[in-house]
Amino acid sequence: MTLDPAWIASELAEIDSLGEKPQDKGKRLETLIAAIFSDVEGLHFELSNLKNFYKTEEIDLLFWNDRERHGLHFLDCPLIVECKSSKSALSGRDLRYFATTLADKGRSSGVLVALSGVAGKETAATAGFYHMTVALTQGVSVLLITREDLLSLTSGAGLVPLLKRRLLSLVTSQVLDAGAAST
Template identity: 55%
Template sequence: MTALDPSHIAAEIEAIRAETNNSSGKGKRLEALIATIFRAVPGLSLEDQDITSNYRTQEIDLYFMNERPLDGLHFLDCPLIVECKGWSCAVDGRELRYFATTLKDKGRRSGVFVALEGITGNADDRTAGFFHVTTAMAEGQTVLIVTGEDLLGIASGDDLVKLLKRRLMDQVKSQVSAGVGGTSVKQRKAERAAERKNVGGS
């Protein structure tokens, strides 16, 4: 696995976060950083960048050839689409739904969404942005979220592979426990507590 320089990654993230007057520049700088990090993974090579559809209705930030070796991202699509958002706030559900739709339109089952400041909502209750990630998986598209804090913990391509594996496993697990289209975990717990209370009082 190719080693990365954590101090460089940290410096770039700090610089991106400090840039407040040039949103386009922030996005391009984040894309460059993500391209460097992803190319440290075996089997990944950057095929193209900032691809816009003929009708200018969709854009792909980073487009990787993924040869899917066993020590790489063999559990994700080839080609692999990566979206980068260097926003100064959490990304909302609408953007996540748009990305999931882009994956579906391109015949992709998985993609990576880099949100520098995370996404809206609560991961445990699957609200806001997390709800859209969960429903996208139910419809066949897996969107794996990577945040700025995640990037600060990456020192090699192997670290990125481990992170995305963990995100995939956690997402599938939460998908099962959340029961999209049915009752949530919190609702079921409340229902069981009410049932026990009724049994005890009868």
């Protein structure tokens, strides 16, 4: 299926227009992300807003991943996706919480959709990017999708190379940073 970039832009504008209504914004973003991810070969939407028994944690979106060769075969099954629609960059604390949630659920990878990105600098591994690196040392890959990424998509299949690049970038930045520290 082909996704209309104008539709994605329109949905993002609608999310922005909801102002200070975080629950409404979150629900609208989850609906958009579920539609985009469901367009990836072998990925099937299962549940949204899944709360644990104690009502202390919530999974925004859960997908069954058949791990098709041309799909997201390099990511977990089931796949957890977290959606953040805030106007400000996501804090390191929020990123660490998501990474911990993945680990607690026995997941080695998950996708974080943060419309405003993550606080810190990727090249210096500060703030949120630091926590992405730490999570990787603990066997958990948190892959980031931003507003700009969503606006560049023309199909769900476009997520595959995007998330491959994010995984490669995460691994190589950790290796390069570790190498720079030893010299």
